[in-house]
Amino acid sequence: MTVEFALKIFFTLDEHLYENLVRVSCENDNSFIANKKYIDGDMQRVKKLDRDVSKCISTYGISSLENIILELVENAVDAECDAVTVRLNLNKNTLIVSDNGRGMTSQELDDLGSGCTSKIRNLNDIGECKTYGFRGQSLANIAKISHLSIVSHPRGEVSHRIEFGGNSETHDLEDELINPKNCNFYYLQPHHTHIIVKDFFYNLPVRQLIVYDKFLLSLKKGLAHLELGKLKVFINQELKLEVSHTLPPINEIFGLKCRFKKVTTSMGKIELTAYISEDTKQGFQFMLYNNRPIDLKISIKNICLIQFKGPVVINELFQDSRKMIWFSKYNDDMIYMLEKIFSNNLVSPKKASPKKVTLKQSSILSPKRLFPSKRLTRSTSSSNHDLKLEELPKSMNRRDLKEMQVINQINKAFILVRSKGQLFMIDQHAMDERIRIENLFRSFFEDMQMITVSIGLTEDQSELFCRFKEYLNQFLRYQDNSIIEIPAILQILPKNKLMDGIMAYIEDIINSVKFRLTGNWFQDINNLPTFIIDSLNSKACRTSVMFGDKLTKKEMMQMIADLSRCHLPFQCAHGRPSIIPLLDL
Structure with missing residues (x-):
């Protein structure tokens, strides 16, 4: 197998297997060193x-x-x-x-x-x-x-x-x-x-x-x-x-007067050279891996230029048109080194565990945030009947949902529940919408249903489709300057709206807002075209339990159990909170 042939399929190969293919092929190719x-x-x-x-x-x-x-x-x-x-x-x-x-x-x-x-x-x-x-x-x-x-x-x-x-x-x-x-x-x-x-x-x-x-x-x-x-x-x-000829050129480029301290260290295969200032300024932290920008999803308070050197993983160089590396196999090593160097001036990685979601965390499906929650507690004053407002705990995990006890349905709109000595109100529509949207996304990725259409493309559109076919082929089928198949979820979308959505998706690709799918349906949601996300959200909303629908206690318990298995159980598909804390008992 030649290196060229092996690399044609490297996006579908296991990374370790791919690196071995390159190594073995290079050892058998005497011209490689000269090349x-x-x-x-x-x-x-x-x-x-x-x-x-x-x-x-x-x-x-x-x-x-x-x-x-x-x-x-x-x-x-x-x-x-x-x-x-x-x-x-x-x-x-x-x-x-x-x-x-x-x-x-x-x-x-x-x-x-x-x-x-x-x-x-x-x-x-x-x-x-x-x-x-x-x-x-x-x-x-x-x-x-x-x-x-x-x-x-x-x-x-x-x-x-x-x-x-x-x-x-x-x-x-x-x-x-x-x-x-x-x-x-x-x-x-x-x-x-x-x-x-x-x-x-x-x-x-x-x-x-x-x-x-x-x-x-x-x-x-x-x-x-x-x-x-x-x-x-x-x-x-x-x-x-x-x-x-200054290094780093940050002062000259931004008109600053920072003093930089040079720090060098290494760990395993990774070498680090950092230029660090005591001054702080948001957005003035530049991180490189082998001279290419890398997003480590971590925030540093100091103005700095961080240069990592390490092994080249070739498929990391294809992640972005502007040569940005969005994820490296050595991410954990690099973050560990930064934690040791910056200690108190390191904010935190911008990744959250799917098993624990803060009540103020924004949804991966929506830019909206939950409003601050408060609870009523008994005052420590002489009167035991006095109540006061205080901030609720800032986090709740899915284990808490499994321990909830249903008390009753309120006004055919909310579900009153008890958990760990607290009362909560669950929005029945938002809860069912969250359950349905995650099921719809999972089904869409695992078994995408297609329908036959015939939508002609202009010459300019055909050229764009050809340039971005590796992205569009994930969701569309086209040939002879026509779209011939689209996902069934889009069948009610007018043709002009569909084309506008595809053009917007291509614009997002160009602007590095959307990337290739990774194979993990939950992580890939944000890389879907926006018009597909909107269509799935709309279907989840239309088919969910509505205000005014009466539920039995068994149905409510089943819905809460289903919600506890969701990745983002605390808000609906559109970002509204599904659970509101009420009272500390």
């Missing part, structure tokens, strides 16, 4: 990836202006440049990113296209890749939403210019050397590579509405962890950002 060395001159040339490799690397889209800039700056750093200059004219929707890296020859410019890169040749190389990018897709994706041209002037060669997708031509840089001292926007310095992006998002008008403050902050946060040389960012000809 993975980046000092090889051929490795530095831009070439189109083999079709077998391209199939394994998912496509992605460019979702924002800061993403365009970050992709181009990362490409410049990968080209071994010492200096990068970004010039952005928001009034003319034009961007120029210039660097003094090794540049591209006229032949390489002609070869540029989707899946063209100098970073890797086969999938084995990804594990040894030290560059920020390797997919060979950023320029092609930027060209889809803008008018892109490249001017390159490698040392010892004449300058060449190419409109993306066309043929390169000899270019006279003297035409651009007009009044350079006054920072002419179109000044192109010799012996530099210049990426010129005009009319960005011209075919996506909604994205042209840039919230400047948010854009600048997002751009700075994206730059804060890069190993930059000299960087200058001009926005509307005004210098907004300048960085020069």
